[in-house]
Amino acid sequence: MNIGIIGAGALGSNIARAFANAGIPAVISNSRGPESLAGLIKELGPTIKAGTTEEAAKADIVIVAVRWVDVKRVLGELPAWNGRIVVDGTNAVEWIAPDSPDAKDPTNPLAAYGIKAVDLGGRHSSSLVREIVRGARFVKAFNHVDASVLAESETAGGQRVLFYSGDDADAKTTVRSLLEKAGFFGVDLGALDIGGPLASLPFGPLGGASFIKI
Incomplete structure (x- = not known):
C-alpha cells in the first residue's frame, strides 16, 4: 500500500521522519506546493517524496495532519474517497496570537501554551472529520502526543x-x-466514538499521555 500525508507542519513532517527512519515510502504535501518542501525532502532522503495535496490524497492510506481550522476546507476540496483509509491526526485546537486578548483569557487553561480548545458543541473532533470524508475507512491515530516526539x-x-x-x-x-512497521507499539482503543474522545487533545483522559512499551 502507498501512503500520503496531507500537511507538512510539525505533525506531518515528524510522521514523515518516522517513516523515513523505517524506510517506509510516502508522499507528503502542503498548501504551498511541492517546491516549498525541498529542504524537508533533502533531509528525509529518497523514500519520502513531495507532491500536491491531490496526489497525497490518492494514496491507499492518507494521513490528515493539517491544522483544525483548515480541515474542512482542505478535505472538502478532494474527490471521493472510495473506500481508501483516512487516518485523522488532528485535534480541535486553534493557535492564538501572543498579543491577542485570547492569550490573556483567564478562563482558558491552555493560554500559556498558545492554544485554545474549539467548542464543538459536545461532539468529539473525529466525529466531524468522519463526516467530511464520507466513503473513507476512517481511523484516528497520531494525535495524542506532542508531534515533536x-x-x-x-x-x-x-x-x-x-x-x-x-x-x-x-x-x-x-x-x-x-x-508497527514504523517502530511504534499500537494500542487499539476500540470504536471511534469511544477511543476518539479518550485520546483527543487537549482534554481527553489519554491526551498527552506518553507511554513506552519496554
Whole structure:
C-alpha cells in the first residue's frame, strides 16, 4: 500500500521522519506546493517524496495532519474517497496570537501554551472529520502526543505507544501494521466514538499521555 500525508507542519513532517527512519515510502504535501518542501525532502532522503495535496490524497492510506481550522476546507476540496483509509491526526485546537486578548483569557487553561480548545458543541473532533470524508475507512491515530516526539518511534529502551481507534476492523489492522512497521507499539482503543474522545487533545483522559512499551 502507498501512503500520503496531507500537511507538512510539525505533525506531518515528524510522521514523515518516522517513516523515513523505517524506510517506509510516502508522499507528503502542503498548501504551498511541492517546491516549498525541498529542504524537508533533502533531509528525509529518497523514500519520502513531495507532491500536491491531490496526489497525497490518492494514496491507499492518507494521513490528515493539517491544522483544525483548515480541515474542512482542505478535505472538502478532494474527490471521493472510495473506500481508501483516512487516518485523522488532528485535534480541535486553534493557535492564538501572543498579543491577542485570547492569550490573556483567564478562563482558558491552555493560554500559556498558545492554544485554545474549539467548542464543538459536545461532539468529539473525529466525529466531524468522519463526516467530511464520507466513503473513507476512517481511523484516528497520531494525535495524542506532542508531534515533536513522533520522529523517534523507539526511545528510552522501548517502543513509543500510539493509540488508535475506528469502526472498520480491517482498516485498523492495516493502520496497526503501519505503526508497527514504523517502530511504534499500537494500542487499539476500540470504536471511534469511544477511543476518539479518550485520546483527543487537549482534554481527553489519554491526551498527552506518553507511554513506552519496554
